[in-house]
Amino acid sequence: MNLYQSLGYLVLGSRLRRMSETFLSEINRIYQNEGIDFDASWFPVFYLLSKNDSLSIKELSGQTEVSHPAASQLITNLKNRKLVETTVSADDGRRQMVQFTDKGRDLLKQILPIWDAISAGMNELEASDSKIAGILPAISALENSFRAYNLSGKVGDKLKTIPHEKL
Structure with a gap:
């Protein structure tokens, strides 16, 4: 057992x-x-745009669960590479709609078979060890629990009841 494995939840974030x-x-x-x-x-x-003709930056941010500035920065990077373009929404002039450029659609065609191969490879890995089969459901359960469980608040409450010396 290595250091990270021996420390359990104290290093969960680092391990992930x-x-x-x-x-x-x-x-x-x-x-x-x-x-x-x-x-x-x-x-x-790329995945979300492969399923939608156009999405707003706010929609991309919401569906990917990243901040609006982080989504905007990624879109700017993809725009600089000429893979996506933005247009003003016809419904709301404040909304920027994101869609693939021709170059982006061409790249998507190249990577779709790779996504299939990655899925197949990971399915093989999962089939090789029964412990791996539970990883995606376990991650989903942990994500859902973190949304509902106020870890910092719970730990703070525990610290109030445990005597400890201040450094």
Whole structure:
């Protein structure tokens, strides 16, 4: 058992971040090996736009559960690469609508088979170890619990009842 495993929940965030970074690095290596200029961080926007002709930055922010500034920054990056464009909403002049450019649609066509292959590869990995099969439901349960459970408040309450010395 390594240090991270021995510390349990005290390093849960660090372990999840490390796992995420490792996974995203592998995914980016797949795109690179295929000669495709695509970054895994773009996936949520590409996926949502692949299912919708156009979405507002607010809709993208809400569906990806990131802040509006973070979504706006990602869209700006994709605009600079000429993969998406924005237009003013016909219904509300304050809303910026995001859609693929021709270059973005061409890139989408290149990456769709990679998404299928990634899903198939992960399904194989999951089938190879029964413990892995529970990871996605466990992550969903943890996300849902965190939304409802005020961890900082609960820990603060516990600290009030436990005598401890101040440093």
